[in-house]
Amino acid sequence: GFDNGTININPTNAGNYNFKIQALGRMQYSGSGGGFFNTNDGPAMTATFTIVPSPLISSASSSHPTSSTTQTYKGAAITVNGSNLGSVTTIKLGGVSGTTITGASISASQISFIVPDATSSGTVYVSDGTSNATSSESFVNLGYISNAAIGNYSNTSSWLGNAAPVNGSAVTIANGHTITLDAATTITTLTINTGGIFSNGNQTLNISAGGTLTNNGTFTGGTGTVNFVGAGTVNGSNAITFNNLTINTGSLTFSTIPIIDGIFTINDGNVNQSPIYSANSTLYYNKPSGYNRYLEWNAVGVGTIGTTQGYPNHVTINTGSFDLVNGSNSARAMAGSLTVNNGASFNINTLNAPVTVGGSMTLNGNGSLSMGATNAALTVSGSINMNGSGSFSLSSSSGGDLNLGGDFTKTNGTFNCNNRQLNFIGTGTQTFFSNATEVINYLLNSKASGTLNLNSSISIPNTGNNVTFNANTATVIGPLATITMASGTTLNANNIGSTITVNGKINNAGTVNGVSDPTIGLRFGSSGVYEHNFATTNGTIPTATWVAGSTCSIIGYTSNSTTPAGLAQSFSNFVWNCPNQTANPSLSGNPTTITGNFSIQSTGTGSVGFAASTSPVMNVSGNMNVSGGTFNISTGSGSPVIR
DSSP, rough: OSSSSSOOOOOOOOOEEEEEEOOOOOOOOOOSSEEEGGGGGGTTEEEEEEEOOOOOEEEEEESSSSSSSTEEEETOOEEEEESSSOOEEEEEEESSTTTEEOOOOOOOOOOEEEOSSSSOOEEEEEEEESOOEEEEEEEEOOOBBOOOEEEETTTTGBBBBBBOOOEEEEEEEEEEEEEOOOOOEEEEEEEEEEOOOOEEESSSEEEEEEEEEEEESEEEOTTOEEEESSSSESSSSOOOOEEEEEEOEEEEEEESSOEOOOOEEESEEEEOOOEEETTEEEEEEEEEEEEEGGGGOOOOOOOOOOSBBBBBSEEEEEEEEEEEEEEOOEEEEEEEOEEEEETEEEEEETTOEEEEEEEEEOOOTTTTTETTTOOOOESSSSSEEEEOOOOOOOOTTTTTEEESOOOOEEEEEEEEEETTTTEESSSSOEEEEEEEOOOSSSEEOSSSSSSEEEEEEEESTTTOEEEEEOTOOOEEEEETTTEEEETTTTEEEOSOOOOEESSSEEEESSSSEBBBBBSSSEOOOTTTTEEEESSOOBBOOOOOOOOTTOEEEEOSSSSOOOOOBBBSSSEEEEEEEETTSSSOOOOTTTTOEESSSSSOOOOOTTTTEESSOOOOOOEESSSSEEEESEEEEEESSOEEOOO
16 A cells, blocks of 8 residues: 555546555545545445546538538538547537537437527537547538528528528528518628529618628519628629619629619729619719719720620719719710719710710709810710709810700700800700700701701800701791801801791891792791891891791891892891991892881981882882881982882
């Protein structure tokens, strides 16, 4: 025996070990392996040691792998195979510091347990209280996976483990399952496996910053929205057709090219390559501090909607300033309409390449569009609508004109032609209307067919400016419209086959080239008025057809004493009304036919005569009215007659 001594016994195999010890005093046992003293044997006591075998793990696997047996989900069963497992009392997923597992099925060669949550990952750790073992396999928890052939997202029965995903989860749709989002939710990743279907319904699916949407099955956009909170990725073997897609900050990476079938809202951030836009889509810019066009709109020129990457359908600038150039001077186009809302602006700047709007253009509130100094035209195939206090400015550079295929309607705001051309190019009826007289430097009707209705007043202001009605076009100047031609300007209404009907007024101090024909040429309708507004020169009255009720009015004479040219026509009503006149011009024997009324309203301090040395006859079918001024039938030796 040993007095105050120690006996060390180190068995190498599991089992029970018995031996006797004679105690000369008090005897204590310390050690591991479950040893004890049998005190029933008297002074010579038997010491019994039980050596428990250490647990060993040979393999571990999950019941719901995706591409590896170490991928798992909430509710999946993990099976641990090995030996000496029957005495295990502690099981953890995620190593020694991992999540404690309860309710496991334990046998000597196998342990099986359910993954308790959607986040626990790592190795399987087991312990019998004395020794432990850890699996070589490390599990990756992919979150929630569907468990129903058809189900709503919020139903617990739709998911393995009978628990619907909580906000911030990773979610997988398994093969053969269809899950419909029935309430807004936030996830980190959505993976649609081959054969799986995810329907966005009419809800909002928020994907956290850094999240991923992987589609190897079918994604149905419904009428809902996918909102990437921050940077993210869209990938998978199958392209996604989004209804609404929203990005907020950072870069959204398209590894597979999606189709936008609803609204693509850019609050900020960008995409790494261009999506494809359908005929139902709208590209919607919504950054208050402004945005520069990027890869979301990168097609050059007019493309094919639904096919050409980066070729948008409708475009809306909802807020902030939008710069179309952003370092690239290439032609840009949209298949649909352009809308600039209150507080927003669309800036073409120095693009120096054509811009095409396939639909209409609308400026709401104080929304504005500026063509900057580009030297290429803006073509709007549809109508232009200005219904607020905003402004629309054509380019300050030559070539920066406006081609318009629809109506021009302005009920408020400011239109600045900026010495450029407004060219009407549509094939149907087009109407020009404004709440104010618009200054148009160059106006061109080059329509292939249809009628141009000018229903509000236009001023052609500067020398060299012109109005041209191309051959075989039809134009109607409405009863409330006045076309004012300044000195040095030209209105060409004499092109072959063109018809210009004036039901309103032409006020002319420049040149109006017309032609008289019963069916074509320049025609003054029953309410049409021509005002000859020359002060110090005589000017030329255009050759025209003067329909019954129309009026030719001489209004501008001051010091000029020369006969107006173009009087040798048949007029309906003819008026002389020059209150600032100081000279004494003669009509030189014309007109000879007035089918309506002949009126002298004012000659200022001067006078007007019919003829001097000749004896012409003026036939007036209506009344002759001299209500002011001085009219001399003869101012010389001739004997003219008015009858």
